[in-house]
Amino acid sequence: MLSTKISLKTKLLAILTFLSFCSPVLAQNQATWIWYPGDFEVWLSNKMQNRRTERGSFFPPFWKLDSHYNLVDFHKDFDLPASEEVSLFVEGQFNVKIDGKAISGFPKKITVPAGKHKVSLKVFCQDRVPAIFVQGKRVVSDASWLVTFEDKEWIDETGKASDQSGTKWLNAGFWNFNSASVPPSKFKLETKVQHAVKVEKKQQSLLADFGKETFGFIKLHGLKGKGKIKIYYGESKEEALATETCETLDDIDVSQTKKSNMTMELSKAFRFVNIKFDAAVSLDSVSMLYEYLPVADRGGFRCSDEQINKIYDVSNYTFHLNTREFFIDGIKRDRWIWSGDAYQSYLMNYYLLFDSPSVTRTLLALRGKDPVTSHVNTIMDYTFYWFIGINDYYQYTGDKTFIQQFYPRMQSLMDYCLSRRNKNGMMEGLTGDWVFIDWADGLSKKGEVSFEQLLLARSLETMATCASIVNDTEGAKKYNQLATDLKAKLFSNYWNDEKHALVHSRVEGKQTDNVTRYANMFAIFFNYLDEAKKQDVKKHVLLNDKIQKITTPYMRFYELEALCALGEQSYVLKEMKDYWGGMLNLGATSFWEEYNPNKKGDEHYAMYGRPFGKSLCHAWGASPIYLLGKYFLGVKPTSAGYQTYLVEPQLGGLQWMEGAVPTPDGDVKVYCSTKQIKIKGAGGIGTLRFKSQIKPTCQEGTIKALANDMYELTLEKGKSYEVTYGL
Template sequence: MWITYPGDFEIWLGNKFNNRRTERGAMFPPFWKQDSHYVTVEFSTTVNLEEAEEVEILCEGKFNLMLDGKLQFGMPEHFTVPAGEHKLNLKVWNQATPPALYIKGKTIVTDSSWLATYEDKIWIDENGIAHGSGIYVPAATSKYFQTKEQRPSEFALATEPLMPVSKERVGEGTLYDFGKETMGLLSVGNSKDKGLVEVYYGESREEALDKDYCETLDKFETKDFTPVILDSKAFRYVYVECAGGVEELDVYAFYEYLEQDMALGGAFECSDSELNRIWEVGAYTMDLTTREFMMDGIKRDRWTWSGDAIQSYLMNYYLRFDFECVKRTIRQLRGKDPVTAHINTIMDYTFYWFKSVLDYYEYTADTAFVREMWARMKTLMDYVLGRLDEEGLAEGQPDDWIFVDWVDFPMHKRGVMCFEQILLAKALETMKVCAELLGEEIDAEKYATLYKNVRLKTDEHFWNEDKKAYLHSIEDGQLNEMITKFPNMFAILFGYADGRRSKEIMENVMLNPDVEAITTPYMRFYELEALCQMGLHDYVMGEMKSYWGGMLKEGATSFWEKYVPTEQGTQHLQMYGRPYGKSLCHAWGASPVYLLGKYYLGIKPTKPGYQEWECRPHLGGLEWMKGRVPTPFGPISLEMNKEEITIQSPVIGGKLYVGDKCIDINTTEKIQVGLK
């Protein structure tokens, strides 16, 4: 298999990925600092051979080879390692793509047992023997780079042809409808004449036909009969105009996708056809936005955003369980030291990033990944701690973006915000838990102290016993007594509000019609999860059908960045002051995939990696439901109606909760439990 320096492939790929965004043909790079891969990496291992062994060597880059500290001639494609104990060191240089190494022999192969360092701390003694003292870490591997043909620099998504379902002559051009939202490479060809071809893309018919304001477009000159393959874009509709005598062109697409094992993924079906459609469209939305990385929306940004990504990870754990894509995205978002700004420049997104590492561990039990990220977790937290106020609380600095959510009501995002303190507490709690996991006792004690301080100060400053709610913020020493759902629902979700206080928050905030409503799927994700956590499954079922069902009624074939039911017609397409600025395929729109798996099928790990797990199924007013939840051991399947539950798991150690009963799952065979 190929090995690289940990995180470097993701940083290199992320630079390609994040810089593909265009706005009406203009290149649009991300707002934040972009790092680069280390251009020189040394890979090393120690072997002990009973007999000499010939190995094949492939590198992405130029390299030198040392055997027991002695430089060998050239860049050999094959090399014989003598019998006995030896140390192999290969230094690989590559400015363009991450240095990568592939070695295969009878017993000597590149894998994660090899060490890697980017530090050039080599010195040579008077005998010509080289010595090193760099910081060595386990080399990175990937399931995608197992054979010598699977070079990291050639990583690409899979494609398959996609034909339009209809075409229509409109004005001077032709409108092609591909039937539903998609993403891929448009192919335009078979012209008999030279001339200008103009292509206008749209998530909606209106956008594709609006040549002046559609978000993405292409223009090119035809030269011969060879089809032109355009850069990957999102669309449902494509409007094509030809000039200069060019005849009508053949137009089709290559749908781009990340290959995943669908058979082992999640599934959901029930007695409600609308809910089935909601799950299907949510799953399709996730598949469209799960690519090289888990991105936000496929049309406009096409970037990795930490706040969007943490929800994608959670939905992924109930849909495809693609832990490789999760790790790629976490690594790419973190980047390299030194830290000069918050992730994506957003303070809350930095706090989400910490939690995403712990979430990943809880679903996979992958301690090695936590250990890999630990040094970068600490340096990122050092940056956070260096910007706290004298009480140890987070306050936005002039160069910070405080996001929280897109809101339709006046809400200041200044000062010491309660919402940010609750996220900061979770980030510090994550650091404490990860330090304990890795045996870092001094760090664990340090972060535990900081965590307790933030929890204490948050309650002291923001909990109002009369209003039974967490208040908004402190600005210039003055308490802003505005009440929003944001800090209150996170206090429930993170367990920072006890049973009594959680009930008070539900009554006075979450179910209070006088508190401003949330209109983005982004925060509806957390709002509805908090309600499920409090046992309001029937209520949440109605909300899912109303909110996501409302998008379906508006013709959605993937779920949107934002949905306001009172908007009409093309108002649904508008955002950011642009007529088609809204993303109609946004990862955070797929919340029902997660909610239905975790709170209706009711399955979640109670020990990391499903070593132990529980199932608390809830019909939520349905007549019946069935589905499966993926785990590292394979999917857990459940069927339920009003009379019985049938459950089957590939791993024992589960507990099925039915009413007041708890049933141990100690077999991999089907279990049937009556409900009457």
């Protein structure tokens, strides 16, 4: 074990750093660091995404990276009952004004007189985000301050300042950096010491097994001598031992340091590390600093099936590993922010963490700045996931402020999409567009792909919703009409009565023969199909083994969601046990980027033409969190922010299950067996809907009978209920 003495100052700094991760809820008159909204997220994402290496080489992202605004104006009007002394902390060069009159120098304190006054700071900083922390009794920096990157003011020949301005002011951005001593530029994830569970030590090598997939900084102890050390990282033992083909490594020259202990500069993903060193070098032991975002679980799930419990636990761990500064795709290879991967993380987050800042940070990092020159991540469907992610964020959180701040960026991105439609008003891959959909052998991306039109239709519906929120009446009308027209085209151009499904694509104005699962399953949970078409799709596509099967957890997520939406929880439970259970049977300690049960041995590790290219810890592998919360516990919002919500528990063959689903105002707690349902409501008004073969009873509320043995019970705010029923 490491023995270190930690100073009181270090402990306090650690506490303050931890608090900076908490959800952004500020006490009255509490100061926090503020910046131009979206800028810290862009700056931080640039730092994070450019840490990727491949066998020691720098590996930057494929897409354009924007930057923060380096000159920002901050101001707020105050009405003070008495004068007060105010402390200023600034990242960058700055001037400060009271009522437009500049105060000389770079003061650390100013006095604001009693009465009505405007306090203004203008900050320049290139290497970090211009940010301020203002601390007085009432004069404090918070999200109510207004900011701009261009003040559009001028002075005429008489020296008179303009009395009108075209400046666009926004509310400041923040993320609970609530201590003057912990500015945004000092942000780091937390770390804690972990030790290997098994070490094989030989004369000039050491193989350490940390017991499960993990992420952090390798630390070498008791270094002596001069020479070279090479560290080969592996998500599997096979990868760590494959010194010529493992994905990540470190190359160290011990002669350049006099330290007996050394911590690697970059954090990496691994379970195994294979350390080889020259004969003139000796090494006592190895440990690691596990790196993580300290966010606590609010949701949970347990049931009568222990394998499902294990699947849930490993999904939880997988999700936490990929919840870092942002929601990333996988911890070994890319460590980038991919919109399609992140979209699924948003949904899992609503059923586990309910950490809104992680969602908004990721959305802002993905969007970047204007002008728009390409799709998000260069991928057409990933642009549409970005829009749909905002729709879901509003439904789960009810946060209108985010939409009001960033609606212009939504408009410019949608304008880009609409400008790239073909003569038929359809999306078709142009030069520079990556039409991804899924990793699937032989999947055609040619022509007008039905899946892309469907995602665009949903994105246009999102734009209409957001336009209404910001009172853009004309925009709401325009986007609604575009969505209606595109949905009509979707069915007139792609639905095939003989195939009972939407075909995959049109090429040169004609339907192709190919039917794939993608557009069909999304059309189900987007509720674009009538009941007859839903049943057609279920029979002829989703439950049809002749249709190309899906092998990625990424699209299994949506396939199983569609089946859950059709009431096929029993089928989904079996598929979950076979698919995710199959990975567990192969020794998985986190869930993978792709799993094909037909592969053997080391074939499971290969991808992208490389023997260890596959990620064995991928965010999209954690989807059981979402499926079990939304479709088994059955909790989902029916209006924004869970003002109203539905609880529709479905056992799917389980004998019992229990869990919690977080909301903006408390957690919905559910227990369900074949004979009893117990529920504690959250802050909104809920509806419990269930099926019973006997007449149910409940002392705490009045049960309403519906058709086909269905019943409903209204759930009042924060109240607990027990229902006796029978399946």
